Amino acid sequence: MNQKTIAFYLPQFHPIKENNNWWGKGFTEWTNVSQARPRFAGHNQPQIPADLGFYDLRLNEVRNEQAALAKEYGIYGFCYYHYWFNGHMLLERPFNEVLKGSEPNFPFCLCWANENWTRAWDGLDRQILIQQNYNKEDSENHIQWFIETFHDSRYIKIDGRPLLLIYRCDHIPDIEEMILSWRKAVQKAGFPDLYLVAVKNGFIEIEDEDIISTGFNAIVDFQPDRRDFPSPRSAQEWLYRFARRVLPEWLYQRIKLSISMNNVVDYRAMVNAIMQKSWPKDYRKYPCVFPSWDNSPRRKSATIIQNDNPMLYGKWLKHAITDIQSYPDSERLIFINAWNEWAEGCHLEPDQKHGHAFLEQTRDAIRTQPSKE
Structure with a gap:
């Protein structure tokens, strides 16, 4: 295996006091998943977990089973989402327990999900539940804490440099200064440097070259990204895209909250275009593939x-592996969105419809070694 395949990992599957206060006692991601219903003929909802069931991430046995399953099918490691708000962390228990113990013996890195938490689940600045505030001391x-x-x-x-991802590089003021400060601290702690990666999602409008110039080592082409959606194939899709393009963001989001306006995107067409x-x-940009996507459990207006x-996903993953073969061996990274984003219909973990099919395609793609260009 001459590349590292890393799956994003959501730690939302256990109750916390903040979610109890915001959403009701006992709320977890499973609350939304279990309540999902089909919105059109052939719509694959609800998506019900198979092998691992409706698990609780406070249990060591669950975390060990997840790692064993991921390793069996060729996943190199997990990228845990990390939620930090001026020293206050959310959903930190699963990762902290991994960190404190020796299990699972499975590689990991972190992605700082530096968005405001809002009632809309998308990080936009309205109905804020807990806010990001940036300052030098924090x-x-x-x-x-990272060190x-x-x-x-x-x-x-x-190459000895800890791999760290930042989800919204565009939100951080004076980011060049922060990156320089972080690099110095990491080097002082005995590491050669920091390997810092910007997650370029559909909200970030900064050009790749400008992101790299601020001090990042690389970029993740986070998917799904609306900029890669194929041309609309229905009147509803066209209306959705048109409204998003011409309306101010606040007005567009307000309309979305008041009406149900599903954006149904053709997976095959999107993958073929990508x-x-x-x-x-000439710079490092890491592919990010996803097996499927459906955030209707979370949203009235869904994508x-x-x-x-599953073979379409496998084909895409094989192609993505080929894309990075010109990179140095140590910098051949592939990201998968995601291991367990169940409320966004985006998971490698087995469900009752597809079973292990997406995991099998993952393993087959990883085993198929392309030649280096």
Whole structure:
């Protein structure tokens, strides 16, 4: 295996006091998943977990089973979402318990999900439940917390440099200064440097070259990204895209909250278009593939990219592996969205409809080694 395949991992599957207060006692991601219903003929909802059931991530047995299953099918490690709000962390228990113990013996890294928490689940600045505030003192405290984590032997490193992702680089003021400060702190702690990766999702409008110039080592082409959606095939799709393009964001979101306006995207067409894109060789950009996508359990107006053919996903993953073969061996990374985003219909974990089919395609793609360009 000459690349590392890393799956994003959501730690939302256990109750916390904040969610109890915001959403009702006992709320977890399973609350939305179990209440989902089909919105049109052939819509694959609800999506019910198979092998692992409706698990609770406070249990060590569950976390060990997840890691064993991921390892069996060729996943190199998990990228845990990390929620930090000026020293206050959310959903931290599963990862902290992994960190404190020796199990699971499975590689991991972190992605700082630095968005406001809102009632809309999308990080936009309205109905804020807990807010990100950036300042120098907090930045210094945060990197010291990261450094303690980096010392774990399971933490994924690129030539000795801890791999750290930031979800919204566009939200951080004076980011060049922060990155320089973090690099100095990491080097002082005995590491060669920090391997910092920007997650370029559909909300980030900054050009790749400008992101790299701020001090990032690489970019993740986070998918699904609305900029890669194929041309609309129905009047409803056209209306959805048109409204998003011409309306102010606040008005567009308000309309979405008041009416049900599903954006149904063709997975095959989207994947085919992405595979036609040329991949940069003069800077590091890591592919991110997803098996399927459906956030209707979370949203009244949903984006649905249903994929009932696991082989299409496998084809995309093989292609993505080929894209990075010109990179140095240590920097061949592939990201998968996601291991367990159940409320966004985006999971490698087996469900009752597809079973292990997506995991099998993952393993087959990883085993098929392309030749280096």
